[in-house]
Amino acid sequence: MTGVTQARPRGVRRWAIDLRPLAVPAYRRMWLGNGIAMFGMQFTAVAVPVEMYALTEDSFWVGLIGVAAFVPLLVFGLWGGAVADVRDRRQVLLVTSALLWASTVGLLVQALLGVDSPLLLLVLVAVQSIAFAISSPTRNAILPRLVPVELVPAASTLNFTTFTAAAVFGPLAAGLIFAGWDIEVGLPIAYAVDAALFAVAVWATVRLPAMPPMPTEDGEASAPRRAGLASIVDGLRYLATTPVLLLSFAIDLIAMVLAMPRALFPEIAVERFGGGAAVGWLYSAIAIGAMLGGLTSGWIGRLHRQGLALVAAVVGWGLAVAAAGLAGQLWLMVVLLAVAGAADLVSAVLRQSMLLVYAPDRMRGRLQGVNTVVIAGGPRLGDLRAGAVAAGFGGGVAWVSGGLISAALAVLLAVAFPALLRYRAVTPPRDDRA
Template structure:
């Protein structure tokens, strides 16, 4: 028998061990949501670059840019928890449509103020808060949908596809925005960026509209009925505090984002260290670029059994890479190091999401995803505030590099002090909660 077919088959198997797993795309509902989310997230990146650039142009202060983080955090704290609870009570498709509409309205508001050259930092803060409220509801709802439309064994692969696709948008969007700001004045650039986001956001509505109804699963007779009020939120929080692995996974992520997220410093660093222009687009794109590369070579992620250890290593790697990036005086070295950090962040994000989705029964998934959204999206916003405030006191280099190294050290210390996360392994299919 010829060895060539055997060798060819072995090469295919080896390649599949590393190449991203696309099996979840066979599910029609998931494929639609994946496509809509990816395109709309690409459009959102234009706004995510334009808002801090416009704020810095108006105020000339990184501290004001950092306040955008607080404007986004407060709605997250309020509506993230409520949105998660609502996702356990209301048809998740309908809730996703409504919350996406709110985010779209805020984008139109940004476009209008750009067209009118309002130049109001307070208005930027208000519109950022409204946009954050929409995101706070849509994000836990979207994540709670995934285990309902893909088999449980493919949840890590579905999460990896989501992160990889959205971060691909996080690469192309900021780069395209950087080209816009390099070719046009700030006023014209932000207006064009907001217009692109508003147009592409419509794809997300189409994809969500085409989803099947996703009502709450009927509970067993006698089981307490979930509510979207305070009592329902407290039920989810009580479950959470009994799960040390979940608490620790949230803890290391908060450390990583609060201390090592440098994006509030990108406009200032791009202007003063790298000559402005398209440099700001490269800085905003670099982390996502690393995440894309990490995702495309992520075939190994679902095979790792010591997921807690891998999570801690990834968070520490993120901090170290960000720290060295803050010391770089070459734009391309800074981009490379930020990309390394982005690859590490992709790994940690997939494991955090997958651990949560495995732990949570469907009747609690929305509520716990609400907490997850507050942590994952709130942490970077606190990081924006920390970076901007400390930059005004110590300078941008110390704020950026010091924060990265501190994050790595604190994450390792937290994991060592509370080793439940290091001992975590995913349960077998028989042990997984329905």
Template structure:
């Protein structure tokens, strides 16, 4: 195995790119073997993960007939996500990240296999689905920040935006293919087959983690306890740019994520059938298209402005989609939202990875995972609860509009974030 220092590859001299290469996604990081394997394993396994992400809420709605119970899946995932995300990030700064990624990935795989078993047994228990969702969330909360903290050790600093764009594009490709595949599987076969697809594809992630070099901490060793978690949170609080990058994402996901409404509106507005798969896939379709034409992203310096505008674009497009009563119009508008989300995700991740030193990256990615994965789950809970009081249209459209207003006000009130450019480091608060 290579040493940690050997896994950080020296940068090649910059070359003048043809015009078309400046527009298309930058694939340079894929030339590096360790990153390429990690990317491939994550990309393949994420398709299966998204099949399960559709099958679980659809099964829950079939059992209960309630969007509120679908929203409760978000709460079941959120609690372990917060606890294990923060703790897992601290552990990732204290131990070999390869080993930690392997262990947490096995937990995810076992939870998926348990979903297969419950479906085959015909248990039809809402509480069991909540419990297995919580276990899956715990595994993801540790594996996610660990994997993200590994990336700056595998690629040169100037390739971090490109690597993040590739990761988000591949994840969103999985979010397109996975829900569409789930729609076909659920229509023709069963929940057990859907969960089985996830279990089989996830073996690629296990293989990729196993093939990584050992990645021992390079900075000061930390004890993965409450003190280390507190140090990570304090680091964020003292850096307005980091704090704002998290805040705008929380607003976007909590107020403008309509996902929990998809099973209901697919039936009520769009006639059921494959509509639910298209709704779940729509934002990811836009993200993939944006990612494939993302060569410009790494050249933008005013990343604070770009992030703000992207999040506001997400809110506007989501609100417009909530007014559509034609499935394909809704899909197009959600795709526009997804394109905005891809841009904002790349800048959030890049700001975080460049701003934080390596000995802090695990904890920073732990918080990032809690926010990025926990925000949509809070959004699910918010959407489900609001729908039960005010109906799906108000829950969907009102959230998108509120997101736009809150992000605009917050961004202009923090000048350091608004003026942030890509050359700033964490040494500047």
């Protein structure tokens, strides 16, 4: 890891996204590889449901894709974090990257051969989810070992912004494939693009240095010996006795479970805006706001009262979502959802920075595993809540009430447990320093 501590210039660049982490070669390679791979993964994310519906002509089977991805993520997310704390993280990334690539090649092969098996599609999606559940906490946990601690917020912002941009432009590019070719040709092309682009992420991982568990000052390994139930419980126990991190997870769950409105987009698009392209704008609005928020995020790395800023961002998310639910014009709803997306970007960066800096290296993998489960589970529980409330009271009530309640609960939680409000940016624990 190299020291990159030069001051950033004043003026407009103070607001532009902080690019200093890109001066670190290892981080730069990982950022490039992961960004390109994430863009490629969007092709598969579009192609799989398109293929499933073409095979079954049944949206129920398309819905099962989400189950096939979500269940392995929940099961293997915590274990994957424990593996990241036990093994050399570079080796873990290499193995899981190979598994991810192999599952994508499997999708390509079955499309070329015309296997036409919905069950095989679900199996390959589940394999991808298992590999992602292990690789994601590992990839996140290595960040403080690639860049200086003061650049962790900037590096996290770069990651989130790049991934959000991929989520915006990747599906659009995939759509062009299916608009230009028949599905029999478009599916292999989409899967092949993903497989080819993922090779860049593998190259970046190969170029990483070895990253075994860090020793303590007395020379003994600080990580558990095995990635078993005991090490997972140990990680959960650490989280339960660390109020700042526990509250950061709790406030994120509040935001996602109570205020995520995406399950209501189809209903609102039809009822208020006559359907058509409106639903596409609604589904892209939050991601667009997060991307723009990342591009103007230079100020995030200079925040010292990160806990207070995290609470403010979550409250801002809830209020913006509630205001969007009241909008009667499509452009206004999209703008307000984009504001919510920008607030979500800020909260995600701050929460990730706190996790990476506050926790010792021996715990980072397991905490990132918990983070993966929360990130995956929160929005899906939010979909369930929104749908259930909408069934009883209507989509507008479900949308607006969720945003307002989440903002209110975030304030109450922060006031009742002020450890999060008092949190300021800190230096890493002593066992993290080289």
